[in-house]
Amino acid sequence: MTQRIALTARIVERFERRVQLSTHWLRVRPAPHAQGIEAFSLKVDAEPHFLNWLRDPYENHLARLDLPEPVFGLGLDLEIIAALEPANPFDFLTEPFAANYPFEYPQQLRKELVPYLRIDRPGPWLTDWLGGLDRAPKYMIEKLGDILAAVHDRVASVGAGRPGWVDIEALLQRGSGSPWETAWLLTLSLRGLGLAARFTSGYRVWLSTLPDVPDAVNAHAWSEVFLPGAGWIGLDPASELFTSEGYIPLASAPDPLRTVPVSGYHEACGSEVTESVVVRRLVPAPTASTLGEASWNQVRALGRRVEADLTAAGVKLTVASGLSFVSMEYPGAPEWTTSALGLHKRQIAEMLLPAIARHCGGGGVMHVG
Structure with missing residues (x-):
């Protein structure tokens, strides 16, 4: 059953003094390929400001925020109204040649996917990791499940998805990292196997089915692989799942830095950043009556007349046994x-x-x- 939700997020940065901010770039609006989005609003808590919307090279919604005067702080309040409809993450069809791993992308498609296949100068830890990946032929869905499991087992996902640059070498040495970091490792792993992949940031919504367990939402990141005939398929290494209706993408790009929700800088000064995000279910509004007030007056008059006739005929209520x-x-x-x-x-x-x-x-x- 479809469940409508309201997701509300607030990002606040406070400074020790008035500071000048650079142009800030915001990727906080659901991506064009996000499903079930009904409404979006963004409020900037800093005056004066200028906000202009555009699309980046990867077709993500991108907002340019300019603050011409020094400020004590910057606040962003955003709300997303979405209808989450249960979705089968395996409900897709690939081209026949891509049903099994490995396969080759057609020449023209491969040219278009070049940014999503590139791995820049891997270090020794990443080289060793990519070299150890299983390249045996297999049914594509099973192969993707194996890659998910391999990354999930190799690097434990801990904490929240902190956006920014990812040090893959340090991640593999530690053996644990944030969902943001593990999503980038999965993206590189898919590319290492010859599969086009992109990095996606957004929100993960979890609606509880138990009365005493609250709903939950958090900033998140995952990877998406491109399969001919099916398009981009989401994979979440943190939960070891294919993505479904609970995932709301904000931005997708070949590199994590191109999906950071808020980017910009300010003059050297002490600062404090706080973030919060909550989700609530929206109860459907009562259905309006199809009868007008005049019609209801006629219904009430008929009821009184029937009641009078029954009373005059001696018909009374009684209780019967079963x-x-x-x-x-x-x-x-x-x-x-x-x-x-x-x-x-x-x-x-x-x-x-x-x-x-x-x-x-x-x-x-x-x-x-």
């Missing part, structure tokens, strides 16, 4: 134990009803349902 019994002949039959209906039960009912009517004096309406 009879329940079990056949002595077939007490273990399904119709007398678990099933509601049965041939023998029907025959007994049709015999019993006239007898009850005669015993009660007649005049009643008999009904077999």
Whole structure:
């Protein structure tokens, strides 16, 4: 069942004194390929300011924020209204040649995917990791599941997804990192296997199915692989899952730095940044009545007239008893134990009803349902 939600996020940076800010670039609006987005709003808490929307080279929504005067702080309040409809992450079709791994991208498509296939000067830890990946032929969905599991097992995902540059060598040495870091490792791993992949930042919404467990939302990052015929397929190494309706992308690009939600700088000064994000379910508004006030007045007048006629005829409310019994002949039959209906039960009912009517004096309406 579709569930409408409201996601509200607030980002605040406070400074020790008034400082001049550079142009800030905001990637906080759901990406064009995000599903179920109904509304989006952004409020900038700093005056004066100028906000202009555009698209970056990867077709992400990008806002240019200019603050011409020094400020004590900068606040961003954004809200997303979305309808989350249950989605099967495996509901896609690839071209026949891409149904199994490995495959080759057609020449023209490969030219278009060059930025998503490139790995820049891997260090010794990354080189060793990529060299150890399983390249055995396999059904594509199973292969992607294996890559997900390999990254998930190699690097433990801890903490929140902190945006910024990723030191892959340090990540592999530590063996643990944020979802932002593990998503970049998965992106490079897919490229190392010859699969075009991009990095995506956004929000992950989790709606609880238990009454005593609250819903949750957090800033997140994941990877997307391009499969001919299916397009971009999301993979989340933090949860070891294919992405579904709970993932709301904000920006996708070949490099993590091109998906950072807020980028810019300020004069040297002490600062403090606080971020919060909450999600709440939206209850459907009551359906408006199809009857106008004049029609309702007619309905009420008819009800009063029927009530007066029943009273004049002496018809009064009464309470009747319900009879329940079990056949002595077939007490273990399904119709007398678990099933509601049965041939023998029907025959007994049709015999019993006239007898009850005669015993009660007649005049009643008999009904077999």
